[in-house]
Amino acid sequence: MSKITELIKVAIPSVGEEEIEAVAEVLRSGRYVQGPKVKEFEEKFADYIGTEHAIATNSGTAALHIAQAAAGIGPGDEVIVPALTFFSTITSVIHNNAIPIFADIDTEIYCLDPEDIEKKITKKTKAIIPVHLYGHPAEMDQIIEIAQTHNLLVIEDAAQAHGAQYKGQKVGSIGDTGCWSFYATKNMTTGEGGMITTDDSNIAEKAGRIRSHGMTSRDDHAVIGYNYRMNEIAAAIGLIQLSKLDRLNQIRTRNSMYLLKNLESVDWLETAKIKPYVKHAFFWCPARVNEEKLGMKTKDLVATLRERGVEVRHRYVAPLYKQPMLINQNVYPKKCPFSCPFYGKEIDYSGFKCANAEKIAGKMIGLPNHPKLRREELDTVISTIKNV
Ligand SMILES: Cc1ncc(COP(=O)(O)O)c(C=O)c1O
Numbered sequence: 001m002s003k004i005t006e007l008i009k010v011a012i013p014s015v016g017e018e019e020i021e022a023v024a025e026v027l028r029s030g031r032y033v034q035g036p037k038v039k040e041f042e043e044k045f046a047d048y049i050g051t052e053h054a055i056a057t058n059s060g061t062a063a064l065h066i067a068q069a070a071a072g073i074g075p076g077d078e079v080i081v082p083a084l085t086f087f088s089t090i091t092s093v094i095h096n097n098a099i100p101i102f103a104d105i106d107t108e109i110y111c112l113d114p115e116d117i118e119k120k121i122t123k124k125t126k127a128i129i130p131v132h133l134y135g136h137p138a139e140m141d142q143i144i145e146i147a148q149t150h151n152l153l154v155i156e157d158a159a160q161a162h163g164a165q166y167k168g169q170k171v172g173s174i175g176d177t178g179c180w181s182f183y184a185t186k187n188m189t190t191g192e193g194g195m196i197t198t199d200d201s202n203i204a205e206k207a208g209r210i211r212s213h214g215m216t217s218r219d220d221h222a223v224i225g226y227n228y229r230m231n232e233i234a235a236a237i238g239l240i241q242l243s244k245l246d247r248l249n250q251i252r253t254r255n256s257m258y259l260l261k262n263l264e265s266v267d268w269l270e271t272a273k274i275k276p277y278v279k280h281a282f283f284w285c286p287a288r289v290n291e292e293k294l295g296m297k298t299k300d301l302v303a304t305l306r307e308r309g310v311e312v313r314h315r316y317v318a319p320l321y322k323q324p325m326l327i328n329q330n331v332y333p334k335k336c337p338f339s340c341p342f343y344g345k346e347i348d349y350s351g352f353k354c355a356n357a358e359k360i361a362g363k364m365i366g367l368p369n370h371p372k373l374r375r376e377e378l379d380t381v382i383s384t385i386k387n388v
Pocket of ligand 1: 061085157
């Protein structure tokens, strides 16, 4: 057995010679933007998720931005988001001049709590963005039911859940749209990149236009747009990664289950709960630290593990409504969208309090579970944690 001396990294992109060869092929071809590789990647990704359409973008944030724009979300609209997620779930709302409204999360799967969603609905509510956090699907049956009752859109933020399933259906195909990120450490990567999946032809057509300067033809710009296009190099990597995704997810799952099973006896660590009707994508192998039982703050635990050779993730450290951008309303000039006359209400984010998010924030760690880990490295992670 080889001696492990290097830091055990929490995430490493799983790319190899095939991706390198695919990139070289594109570079040799001379066609770099919005060409055959992007088209093929969109078709194969839609096919994999089980939707009619897929629209490739250059990031997950861009996908969230234009999925909402294409669905008509704009000034004066409220969009319900989880209090604990990556920040761009909510900046994408503000980029559309709409207002993020925070609902609490569940204490077992860390996704939107349907009961709290209902409490946050007003006449202004236009959409719900469930995030399949850490790779565990949100409670989609209840969320879809609430959305149907109140005539709301559902935009799935599936940026952490490639290949996850809810009651046999792939996430990203359940709501009106699914939004994906292919950032370097995700279950599959294109370096940077994103995708929107949808069955709605109207949304797909609009999103495609908004992604590329609002163009309808070479010289005609019908609507406001952006340059959010994916390039051919990214799409070529994405195609190879997509073909490996199920196998990589299997290894992630095997690694995660091995860690969770072997850490069950650690009384200060509450390991992830997995609902019996989901397929977890294990973007993270999540565990919650009980700081009282451990006698140490989570951030000190993270530093200690690192000193002893094990890197872990530690996010998100506070509910998002506490971010200075929201508290101080440091957004667009003249405080748009919060001052928008279409909104006609005042919002004060210091008034939000989501009890579960407050309790959980800062206490979640993600254990190394990426597909390149060897069994002896997993054993080192386990013994290092047990020895803290
Ligand atoms: C839940 C969630 N939403 C959105 C994004 C944004 O994706 P990107 O970094 O590709 O813009 C991320 C990325 O980390 C994410 O984790």
